[in-house]
Amino acid sequence: MATTRSDRAFVDKFPHEAAIVKATFLVAFVALGIGAFFGLIQALHRTNVLRVIESADYYTMLTGHGVLLAIVFTIFFLCGVFHWAVARSLNRPAESRLFSWAWVGLMTTGTVLTTVAILGGLVPNLGMSADVLFTFYAPLQAHPLFYIGLAMFIVGTWLAGADWFLSYRAWRANNSGERIPLQTFMVLTTMIMWYVSTIGVAVSVVFFLIPWSLGLIESVNPLLTRTLFWYFGHPIVYFWLMPAYLMWYTVLPKLAGGRLFSDPLARVVFLLFLLLSTPVGIHHQYLDPGIAEGFKFIAMTNTMFLLLPSLLTAFTVVASMEHGARQRGGKGYVRWLGALPWRDPAFTGMALAGAMFAAGGFSGMINAGMNINYLIHNTLWVPGHFHLTVGTAVALTMMAGSYWLVPQVTGTKLYSRPIGLLQVIMWFVGMVFMSNAMHRAGLAGIPRRTAEPQYQNFEFLTPIGSIFELRVQIALGGTLLFLSVVLFLFNILLTSLGDESDRPVDAALPEPLSGPEGSPRILDNLAMWTGIAALLVILAYTLPLAGIIQNGGGLFGGGLPVPATLSAGLDFVVVTVSSAFNTLLGVIA
C-alpha cells in the first residue's frame, strides 16, 4: 500500500504542534549561536591567544554564555522535544493552541528581558548590568530586569508543563486503564521534578532577589539564596539531561536499526531521577562554611545513589545499540560496533555524546566526593566536567537529534548529511581538546571564572603538560567547537529553507523488546511518586535551611554568620516548633 506523506510526517498530522516546536527551536538556535560566540571569545581571552574584549567585560560575556547556553538553549530545545513527544506518543494535538503560544511567548519575552539586562553591561553609561553569572545568587546583584525576565521564563516553563499534563488528562479520559505511553511518561516525570525543584529558585527570586535589586529590602542572607539556588541547581542538570535520555531511550535504538531493550527499566530510571535529583543540591556547597558537615554527608550519599539510574541508562542504551547492530548483521564481541550506521549524523552525534557522558560521569564522581572535591573546587576542572555533561551529552545530543527532528517539523529533507557528520565529529574532537585541558588545568590549580589567570612561569610534570600547552589546547578546542556550531546552524538553516519532501525522514519508532505490560502498575502512579519526592526533599532540606536562617542572621541576613553545627540546626527547629506550639496554646487558652 502506498503511503502518502500525511501518514508519516509529523508536520502534516500536527501542524500546530509543529509550529510550536519550530518556534522553540528557533529561539534555542539563536541562543546557541550567540552563546557559542561568547564561548569562543572567552576561550581565546583567558588563554591569552586573542583579546577582543576588556578583561573587565569578561563576566558580562561569561554570564551571557552560561545563561544563553545552559538555560535558554537547552530549555527552549527541550520544550520543543517534549511538545513533539507528547503529541506523538499520545497521538493527539495539544488542548489549546492559544495556551501553547502563551507559554512560548512568555518564555521568549522573559529571555529577551534577561538578555537585554546582561548585554546592557557592554554599553557604557546605560547604568544597566547583570554580571551575576548563570548561578545568580547573592552577593552579586543584577538589574531587576534580569530577575524579572528570569521569573517570566520559569513561569513559562510551568505553563508548558501544564499544557502537557492537560493533554495527558484528556488522553486518560478516553484511555482509562492503559499504560502511559513511554515518551509521555518521561515528560511528565521530568516536569514533576521540575515543579518540585523550581520552587526553590522561585522563592529566591521573588521574595529575596527582586525586592533586593529594587531596593525594597536592605540585605539578603547570601547563604540562603545560594542554598535555594542549588536546591534548584542540581535538578536543573537532570532537566537538561532527561530530554537527552528521552532521545537515547526512544530514538537512538531506532537510528541504530534496533529496538529499545526494556520499557519498564526506562520508567524506573525516570522515577529514580524524580526521587533523587532534588535532595542532593548541597553537594555544590561542600565548601560553604555555614552548612554543617553532616548535611553535606547526606547530600553526598544521595548523590552516589544517583549513579544507579545513570549506570542503568548506560546499560540499556548500549544493549539497545548492540541489538540494532546485530540486526544489521554485526558479529563478534566488539566488531558489531562497526555495523552501526556511522554515516548518519543523528546516530553518530548521539553515540559520541553518550561516550563523552561516560567520561563526564567519571569526573563528576570526583566532584561528588566530599573530600576530593576540595582538590578541584572552583578550578577549571569544573567547567571541564560540565562541558562534557551539559555541554556535550546534552548539547550534542540536541544538535544530533535536530538532524532527525527538524525535518519532521519543517517537512523538508536534511540539507547535508556529510556536513552533519563532520559537524558532530568536530564537536567531539574540539571538546576532547578543550575539556581535557580544562580538567588538567584544574588539577594544576588554575581557577575558573577568571579572565587573566597568571601562571606563565609554572612548569608541571610532563603528563600534565606545560601551561602553554594547556592554553593552546583550550583555544584550539574552543575554535573547533565554535566552527562546529556554525556548520550546524548553516545546515539547519538550509534544511528549513529547502523544498518540501514527500518523506522527510523515517519517523516511525519501533516497539521496545520488552514492553510495559509486565511491569508493576505502581510505576504509573505519579501522585504517589510526587509525594515521596516531596517527602525526601523535606527530610533533606528542613534542618539545613533552619540552620542557615538562624545562623546567617535571619531570612534577610544582616547578622553575623555563625559556624554551623548539626545540633544548632536541631536546636533551632525545636525552639521554633515549641514556641509556635506555646503561642498556639496561649491563643486557645
Next chain:
Amino acid sequence: MKFTKARALVLIAFSVPLAIELRTVAGFFNVELPLIAVAVIEFLFLALLFVLYGLYGEGSESPA
C-alpha cells in the same frame, strides 16, 4: 565490512583522546613522552589510516 569515510572519521575522532591521554599512561610507567612524540604517533596513525583507506576504502578496487 566496508571501510567507509564515516567509519574512518569516527576512528580519527576516537584516536584524539587516546593520543592526548598517552602521556598520562606513559607517565604511570615513568616514561616521559614529550608532546612532539605524541604528535608523531598520532600522525603515523593518521598516515596508516590513510593508506588503509586507499587500499580498502570506498571506491577502491579490492574486495573489503
